[in-house]
Amino acid sequence: MTSTYNDVRAVIEGRIATEMANAPAIPVVYANSSFIPPNTDSWLQVQLQFNDNAYFTLQAPTTGFNRQTGIVLVNIFTKAGVGTGANYTIAERVKDLFDRVTVNSVTFDPASGPLTITPSAPESYFQTQVSVTFDAYLQ
Numbered sequence: 818m819t820s821t822y823n824d825v826r827a828v829i830e831g832r833i834a835t836e837m838a839n840a841p842a843i844p845v846v847y848a849n850s851s852f853i854p855p856n857t858d859s860w861l862q863v864q865l866q867f868n869d870n871a872y873f874t875l876q877a878p879t880t881g882f883n884r885q886t887g888i889v890l891v892n893i894f895t896k897a898g899v900g901t902g903a904n905y906t907i908a909e910r911v912k913d914l915f916d917r918v919t920v921n922s923v924t925f926d927p928a929s930g931p932l933t934i935t936p937s938a939p940e941s942y943f944q945t946q947v948s949v950t951f952d953a954y955l956q
């Protein structure tokens with residue numbers, strides 16, 4: 818059972834870091850981190866947003882659980898001008914990490930995307946976004 822926002826963040830970032838360390842390795846930047854994008858290589862930007870928090874159980878405050886909803890946004894950047902194949906391959910890797918999976922009381926919904934983002938930021942890349950909503954049960 819997760820108990821803090823950082824527990825949820827660790828589940829999400831841990832899954833992404835482990836997968837993107839596999840060949841072919843892809844650099845990942847997380848919120849509030851400094852990062853200089855590579856000139857031609859692929860990379861990911863991960864954003865985590867917490868949304869509604871509601872009672873899940875009606876037990877006493879110290880033994881009950883809340884259901885915390887949120888969304889994982891993964892921006893995928895690949896070289897511009899060479900087609901969508903490389904980008905969509907990375908999107909498939911991201912989707913497979915979360916699509917209908919439960920990890921440490923964090924339940925992920927089916928992934929959405931990849932949605933093409935135009936203009937990309939930075940503009941020298943082809944950018945898509947995969948999003949996954951989740952429910953976490955916090956004590």
